Each structure stands twice: as structure tokens, then as C-alpha cells.
Amino acid sequence: MKHIVRLINSGLIGIGIGMTWLGFDVLQSQFSKNRLETTISVKYFLFWLVAAFLIGIFFYFASLVFDHDNWSLKKQIFINFFICLGAWLSFCLFLNKFNYSGSALLEAIIDFIIMYALAYGIYFYHLWHEIRQINKKLKEI
Amino acid sequence: MEIKFNIDKDLQKEKAEFWLKKMTGKIRKITQELQSDSQVLWGYRKETAYAIEFSKIYLIQVENEKTIIYTQDKTYLFKGRLYQARINLSTDFIEASRSAILNYRFIDHLEIISNGNIDVLMKNGLRVQIARRKIKKLKERLGL
Structure with a gap:
């Protein structure tokens, strides 16, 4: 559930x-x-x-x-990045009715990198903020 | 949640009563803790068994398929699996990962290390990795 x-x-x-x-x-x-x-x-x-x-x-x-707790974050992001990129490119190809062109492919990859970097930038900022908040609380108790 | 204590030294039998909308894991854990008389884990050093009080335990971790109990300056072998040790532990303990349970009262601070993982530094210098999805649990326990 x-x-x-x-x-x-x-x-x-x-x-x-x-x-x-x-x-x-x-x-x-x-x-x-x-x-x-x-x-x-x-x-x-x-x-x-x-x-x-x-x-x-x-x-x-x-x-x-x-x-996968036994994988480092770098490895997790690396694998996650390529899985998502593969799916994104397939989706873009589908939208273009499977017409392939170098510039469209490049544009799709750049779009994806921007979205991914934004998402993980926000994620890491949030994580860093959370750890700082926890450490502050630990000092108080 | 509103908490009310009625302290009476002449009371014949102690009891606790909860008024809840629904049963949660947290309440179930507190209930187990209240009903449990045992506040110790049995750990072994050189074939001698020691009763280790929960309040003295910093960390319980699986290493080379052995369950090790860490106190401030000693280690003991727990003759059982990690999940068996976890059953009776108090609410001071949280899962750091699938292979480690720590006492949050002995955490010194957390560190994000270079590979992006998060380490917990205990007050006795022990370092243990905490899974990111367990951070939420730790925050809850700290009242954040």
C-alpha cells in the first residue's frame, strides 16, 4: 500500500x-x-x-x-542518470514519430541535462540543509 | 498528542491507557517497551556473557556476518541476527541502514562525505553510514 x-x-x-x-x-x-x-x-x-x-x-x-545502500551515491546517480536519459530519449523519439536527427538528439540531451542538474541541485541543497538542521538540534540536546 | 501522568505512590498496579485515532508503529513500539521487563541485551566477550544495558549501547552492526554490539569503549558479540536484537530495543534506537542500528542519544554529528553518502559520527568516535531514507526517521526522533 x-x-x-x-x-x-x-x-x-x-x-x-x-x-x-x-x-x-x-x-x-x-x-x-x-x-x-x-x-x-x-x-x-x-x-x-x-x-x-x-x-x-x-x-x-x-x-x-x-x-541500494551498499552503492555509493555517485554510482547510484550515474546509473539513475543513464536509465532516465535512455527513457527520455525514447520518449522524444516517440514524439518525433521516430524521425532521428543529430540536432534534435543533441537538443533532447541538453534539455535532459538541464532538468537533471536542476533536480539534483535542489535535492542536494535540501539534503545539506537537512543535515545542518539535524546537527544544530544534536548540539542542543 | 496530549500526555497526562497521574503519579500516585500508593497505586496498587501501574497501568497506561492510550486514546488513539488509529494504531501506529510508533505506539506499538512504545507499548512493547512498556510491557518489556528486559532493558538489556546479552553480549559475549571471550565466551563470557554480559548483560548490556540499552542505555550503554551506542551501535549494533553486522560485520562479516556477525552482529556486534558497541558500547563506549567495548565491543561484544550478539549471538543472533540484527532483527532479533532490534525486537526489544527501546525507541532511542533507529535503523541507520539494513546492517546497523544506532542509539540516537549518542550521535555527535552527521557528515556528508565526498562520495555523497552520509556518515554518523558517534560521541565515542565511531563512524557509521546512514541511508538517506533513514534521515526522515532520525528527524522525527529529534522532533524536527
Whole structure:
């Protein structure tokens, strides 16, 4: 039950990030137009809603790599990075109807590295903050 | 949670009563602790058995498939598996990883080491790795 809740949570976080991403993407594409009148089709919206949920669930499974306590964090991140990158590139290929081009591939890789670096930058900052908070509390007791 | 103590030295039998919305692991653990008379673990040194009080135990760790009990300056062999040692331990103990249980009252500080893992430095200088997903438990125990 605990795993199902985490799985759904991960999917919902995926929807949160995906919808924010979609919102920025749609607004950016309407740069020269009145953004208040921006519309998207229901089909397009639903596709991204489901895709974002599934990506969130995928990230949950990929994060199981971090349960291997006997692996160092470097090794865990290294493996997690390539699993996620593989899945991301497959997803981008699917979106492009399996049309392959060097520049599209490069763009997808750069996008992924930015997203991954952002996510782990936030994660490590949070971890560093948590440890500092714990050490402060330990000094008090 | 509201906690109320009624202390009466003339009381014939001590009892505890809980008013809960649901049973949780934490409450179950506290109940076990209250019902358990044993506050010691048996550890061996040179084939001599010693009763080691929980309050003296810093760390219990599996090393080379042996369960070792660490106190401030001594080590003892526990003749059993880690999960068997864990059953009766008090709430001062938390799992640091699948192979180590530590007494949070003896933690000096935590360190993020160069490979990104987190080490716990105990007050007697012992160093033990703590899994990141166990940090949440430690925070709860510290009231954070």
C-alpha cells in the first residue's frame, strides 16, 4: 500500500512539473500574440497530462536505484542518470514519430541535462540543509 | 498528542491507557517497551556473557556476518541476527541502514562525505553510514 501511495504521489508530482512545463511552452510559443487568448486543444492537453503522470511513475521506478545502500551515491546517480536519459530519449523519439536527427538528439540531451542538474541541485541543497538542521538540534540536546 | 501522568505512590498496579485515532508503529513500539521487563541485551566477550544495558549501547552492526554490539569503549558479540536484537530495543534506537542500528542519544554529528553518502559520527568516535531514507526517521526522533 505504501508503495502504491508513493507511486501515485510520484505520478502527481510528474503532472505538476509537466503542466508547469507545458504552460511555459505554450505561452512562449504565443510570444507575439495576446497571451490571455492562448488556447490548446483538449486532446493535446490530455496527452501531456497522461504523459506527465507516466513520466512521474517512471521516475519512481528509476529512483529505486537509490535503495541500494551498499552503492555509493555517485554510482547510484550515474546509473539513475543513464536509465532516465535512455527513457527520455525514447520518449522524444516517440514524439518525433521516430524521425532521428543529430540536432534534435543533441537538443533532447541538453534539455535532459538541464532538468537533471536542476533536480539534483535542489535535492542536494535540501539534503545539506537537512543535515545542518539535524546537527544544530544534536548540539542542543 | 496530549500526555497526562497521574503519579500516585500508593497505586496498587501501574497501568497506561492510550486514546488513539488509529494504531501506529510508533505506539506499538512504545507499548512493547512498556510491557518489556528486559532493558538489556546479552553480549559475549571471550565466551563470557554480559548483560548490556540499552542505555550503554551506542551501535549494533553486522560485520562479516556477525552482529556486534558497541558500547563506549567495548565491543561484544550478539549471538543472533540484527532483527532479533532490534525486537526489544527501546525507541532511542533507529535503523541507520539494513546492517546497523544506532542509539540516537549518542550521535555527535552527521557528515556528508565526498562520495555523497552520509556518515554518523558517534560521541565515542565511531563512524557509521546512514541511508538517506533513514534521515526522515532520525528527524522525527529529534522532533524536527
